[in-house]
Amino acid sequence: xxxxxxxxxxxxxxxxTNRERLVSVGRHAALLAWSFVVLFPxxxxxxxxxxxxxxxxxxxxxxxxxxxxxxxxxxxxxxSFIAAFANSVFMVSTSVILVLLIGVPAAYVLSRYDIPxxxxxxxxxxxxxxxxxxxxVIPFFVIFRALNLYDTRIGMIFMYIxxxxxxxxxxxxxxxxxxxxxxxxxxRVDGATQxxxxxxxILPAAKPGIFSVAIISFIFAWIELLFSLVLTNNNxxxxxxxxxxxxxxxxxxxxxxxxxxxxxxxxxxxxxxxxNKYLAAGLSFxxxxxx
Amino acid sequence: xSTQTQSTNSEPSALVRLxxxxxxxxxxxxxxxxxxxxxxITVFPGIYDLYLSLVKYKLTDPTAIGQFNGxxxxxxxxxxxxxxxxxxxxxxxxxGALAFETGLGFLLAALVTGVKSDRMKTFYRIAFILPMxxxxxxxxxxxxxxxxxxxxxxPYMITQYTPFVAPNFLSDLPLLTVILVDTxxxxxxxxxxxxxxxxxxxxxxxxxxRVDGAPLxxxxVHVIIPYMKPxxxxxxxxxxxxxxxxxxxxxxxxxxxxxxxxxxxxxxIFQTGFTFVDLGAASAIAVVYLIGIVxxxxxxxxxxxxxxxxx
Numbered sequence: 148x149x150x151x152x153x154x155x156x157x158x159x160x161x162x163x164t165n166r167e168r169l170v171s172v173g174r175h176a177a178l179l180a181w182s183f184v185v186l187f188p189x190x191x192x193x194x195x196x197x198x199x200x201x202x203x204x205x206x207x208x209x210x211x212x213x214x215x216x217x218x219x220x221x222x223x224x225x226x227s228f229i230a231a232f233a234n235s236v237f238m239v240s241t242s243v244i245l246v247l248l249i250g251v252p253a254a255y256v257l258s259r260y261d262i263p264x265x266x267x268x269x270x271x272x273x274x275x276x277x278x279x280x281x282x283x284v285i286p287f288f289v290i291f292r293a294l295n296l297y298d299t300r301i302g303m304i305f306m307y308i309x310x311x312x313x314x315x316x317x318x319x320x321x322x323x324x325x326x327x328x329x330x331x332x333x334x335r336v337d338g339a340t341q342x343x344x345x346x347x348x349i350l351p352a353a354k355p356g357i358f359s360v361a362i363i364s365f366i367f368a369w370i371e372l373l374f375s376l377v378l379t380n381n382n383x384x385x386x387x388x389x390x391x392x393x394x395x396x397x398x399x400x401x402x403x404x405x406x407x408x409x410x411x412x413x414x415x416x417x418x419x420x421x422x423n424k425y426l427a428a429g430l431s432f433x434x435x436x437x438x
Numbered sequence: 439x440s441t442q443t444q445s446t447n448s449e450p451s452a453l454v455r456l457x458x459x460x461x462x463x464x465x466x467x468x469x470x471x472x473x474x475x476x477x478x479i480t481v482f483p484g485i486y487d488l489y490l491s492l493v494k495y496k497l498t499d500p501t502a503i504g505q506f507n508g509x510x511x512x513x514x515x516x517x518x519x520x521x522x523x524x525x526x527x528x529x530x531x532x533x534g535a536l537a538f539e540t541g542l543g544f545l546l547a548a549l550v551t552g553v554k555s556d557r558m559k560t561f562y563r564i565a566f567i568l569p570m571x572x573x574x575x576x577x578x579x580x581x582x583x584x585x586x587x588x589x590x591x592x593p594y595m596i597t598q599y600t601p602f603v604a605p606n607f608l609s610d611l612p613l614l615t616v617i618l619v620d621t622x623x624x625x626x627x628x629x630x631x632x633x634x635x636x637x638x639x640x641x642x643x644x645x646x647x648r649v650d651g652a653p654l655x656x657x658x659v660h661v662i663i664p665y666m667k668p669x670x671x672x673x674x675x676x677x678x679x680x681x682x683x684x685x686x687x688x689x690x691x692x693x694x695x696x697x698x699x700x701x702x703x704x705x706x707i708f709q710t711g712f713t714f715v716d717l718g719a720a721s722a723i724a725v726v727y728l729i730g731i732v733x734x735x736x737x738x739x740x741x742x743x744x745x746x747x748x749x
Contacts, residue, residue, distance in 0.1 A: 174549050175558070181546060182565045184622070189568060191591065192580045204589040207598075253472035256465045270739060272472075275480050276676075277735050279683050281704040282724035283479065285711055286486035289495075309479040316472065340461045370573035372686035373704075377712060387575045391690050394579055401583060408576045415571040423564055427634030430627055434672040435634040 189412070195405035203402040218406035228389050228407060235386040238300050239368040242307030243361050249308070250315030251357065255345060257316065258323035269317070273432070276313045283309065284377045291378055298380040306374040311364035314432065318363075321433025322356030323349065359425030362418045369415060386411050487728065490721035497715040511722035515710065520698055521723045524706035531617060531688075531702060532681040538621040540674060543628025548658070550629075551636045563633065570626040574687035581619050581691055582608075608692060612699045616688050623687065624680075628673055635669030636662065671742055675735065682731050703727050 195203055197214040222228055262268060287306065288297075296302035330352065331344035339347065350357070375385040390411055393404050419426070427435045450458075460467065491511050494502045515521045546566060553559045572580070584592050585607045593604035607615040639662055647657045663670070685704040688694070694701035694709065701709075703723065711720030 171554070174552060178546070178549055178553070178562050182562065185565055185569055188580050188584060188622070189572075191584060195583065204583075206589065206591065206594045208591055208594075249471045249475055252468035256468045260465045270736070271480070272476060274732060274735075275476060277679050277682075277732050278480065278483065279704055279707075279724070279727055279731065281685060281707045281711075282487055282728045283483045285490065285707075285717055285721055285724060286483045288711075289486070289490070289717065308475060312472065312475055312479070341464050342461055345464075366571070370575075370686070372573075372575050372690065373708070376689075377708075387573055387686070390573070390575050390579060394582065394690060401589070404579055405583065408579045411576045412572050415573070416568060419567055419571040420564055423567060426567060427630045430676070431631045431634070431669065431672050432676065435631055435638070435669055 192405050192408050192412075196402060196409045198402060200400070200402050203405070218402040219410075221400075221403050222406045222410065227384075228386075231384045231389040232386050232410065234300070234384060235369065238303050238383065238385070239307060239365055241300075242304045242311070242368055243364045245304065246308045246311045246315050246364055247357065247361060250312050251319050251350075251353075252345075254316045254319035255323050255349065257320045259328070269320075272313050272316050275309065280310075280371075280373050284374060288377055297378060298382050300383045302378055303374065303383045303385070306378060307368040307371070310367050310371060314363060314367070314429065315360050317432040318360045318429050319353065319356055319433075321428070322353050326352050355425060356428070359422045359429045362422045363426070363429040365418060366415055369411075484728065487721045487724050490717055491725045493718060495716070495718040495721070497717065507718060511716075511718040512726075514716070515719040515722045519706070519710055519719060519723070520701065521703070521706055521710075521726075523698055524701045524703045525727075527613065527699070527701055528682070528703045530613060531620075531684070531700075532678065534614075534617040535620045535624070535681055536674065536678060538617065539625045539628050539677060542621065542625045543632050543673075546625070546629045547632035547636055550633060563630075566629050567626045569623050572623060574623065574684075575690045577619060577623055578687055578690035581615075585615070609696050612692055612696060616691060616700050619691065620681075620684065620687060624677065627677060631669060631673040632666070635666040635673075639665050675738055678738075679731070679735060682727075 194212075196218050197216070198209070198212050199215050199217060202209045202212055256262070257265065257268065284306075287302075291297040291299075291302050296305075326349060331341075331348050334344040334348045335341070370387065371385075372387045372391060375383070375388040376391070379385065379388065390404075390407055393407055422429070492507060492509075494505045494507045496502065550559060550562045550566070553562065569577075584590050587593055587604070587606040593607070596602055596604035605611055643661055643665065644657065647661045652660065683704070684702060685708070688700055688702055689705055689708070692700045694705040704727075707720050707723050707727070710723060711717050
């Protein structure tokens with residue numbers, strides 16, 4: 148873009164490009180500084196998990212070391228951690244599937260039909276996000292104990308749905324709004340029922356939206372701590388709960404703590420990178436759609 | 439939509455009738471599960487919290503559970519329970535973190551938007567969103583490792599390479615530390631939304647301002663920010679809502695301490711309800727907190743929202 152300025156005397160242009168170069172250097176310096184702030188803690192915990200116990204916390208830090216999987220082998224022997232990890236994967240994935248089954252059709256209706264007081268309905272849905280989880284968890288703690296849902300996977304799956312339903316409905320409504328209605332009208336003309344048009348035409352067109360909202364829902368459920376703290380004990384315990392318990396007990400075994408932390412972060416990092424293009428749409432409740 | 443099937447002479451089979459019923463009332467079938475879930479997660483907890491706040495509900499005293507208690511729970515919570523203090527701390531935490539995250543998020547978005555190389559742009563964009571992948575409880579362990587006054591690398595580097603002596607972050611500056619750690623965790627949220635918003639500012643608009651000779655800051659104040667207003671509003675609103683919900687990070691990093699210096703309302707409610715097992719008093723605080731947040735957010739939505747934001 149340096150050449151878009153109208154040509155003037157050569158010296159002025161020189162100084163202009165020099166200034167732009169300076170701005171560019173400053174810009175990259177600032178951005179690289181923040182990259183360091185962001186990446187250093189991640190690097191630190193991963194490298195710590197790969198250090199032998201004797202070097203884990205040595206200061207000055209051993210920048211060069213022989214990586215070892217010792218800490219991970221130790222972690223794999225913790226059957227409680229493995230069980231919690233499997234639990235989290237199962238409960239969070241199931242909740243994502245269910246929240247999509249409940250939320251996506253509703254979003255379609257909110258997008259395509261004239262709903263009375265549509266705006267109030269949308270704000271009501273958003274308001275479920277406003278309720279502090281700690282205020283929500285008390286009634287469910289009481290009711291779960293009465294219904295024998297305390298410390299069950301079904302109970303936790305339900306709680307995870309409560310976290311994500313508002314995001315799913317809002318984001319998917321915005322996505323459906325962006326799909327032209329002529330698409331399903333054409334299908335209707337060809338003799339498809341409303342439902343068939345939805346399933347065979349609209350859903351495939353909304354795939355990127357569904358995919359990104361699924362991953363965002365996965366993340367929000369995966370990182371949740373409070374519900375597992377209050378509503379689980381053993382059977383339905385989660386990976387975040389394991390890390391939380393490690394803090395107190397294993398503070399001496401830094402390497403294993405770092406390995407457990409890395410294991411909770413890594414799957415989500417992969418997901419975040421996979422959907423980075425759609426992240427803005429999902430996180431802004433569909434307000435930002437294009438990028 | 440008609441429910442009539444064109445049956446020739448035989449009665450339509452049950453299956454066909456079922457299918458017609460399904461198609462005729464499709465919007466209702468589609469909406470019902472969502473509405474039921476929403477009732478269960480908004481109306482039910484609200485009413486039940488209110489009920490619990492008015493009765494005795496101490497798990498240590500099972501025989502008295504359910505006895506009407508008047509406003510005693512509110513009195514217990516707000517006179518002896520430290521709830522008032524936790525409201526102040528929450529406001530400091532929310533305002534501080536929101537300011538840092540919004541400012542930093544905007545600055546980073548503006549800087550990355552101006553990067554010319556596509557490769558570097560992608561690198562920054564992906565690097566900057568990574569902290570969001572870190573669960574608050576995991577971030578708490580990382581912070582404990584890195585900020586530890588004996589074995590932590592950050593105090594070590596400060597003392598070693600700067601003229602300052604590193605403070606003991608979690609005991610000398612607990613609230614600020616918690617705010618900064620949250621800023622690390624959630625600035626990506628602001629960044630990614632602001633960045634997308636800035637990318638959607640039409641080039642023609644910017645070009646016009648440039649041709650007019652508007653300096654950089656004027657382009658922001660008069661073109662970019664007004665254009666991005668809906669995006670700014672929504673990002674700040676959502677982050678505000680989520681900051682009031684904060685629990686896991688602070689709870690696993692400081693448990694509200696030292697003393698009660700980082701005891702957010704959510705932690706105060708948790709401890710009242712599950713450490714001191716007084717669900718009645720916990721619900722009393724929860725009711726006040728819940729009403730406060732919902733009222734604040736609705737005022738924001740009604741006052742500023744909707745104009746150009748939604749619909």
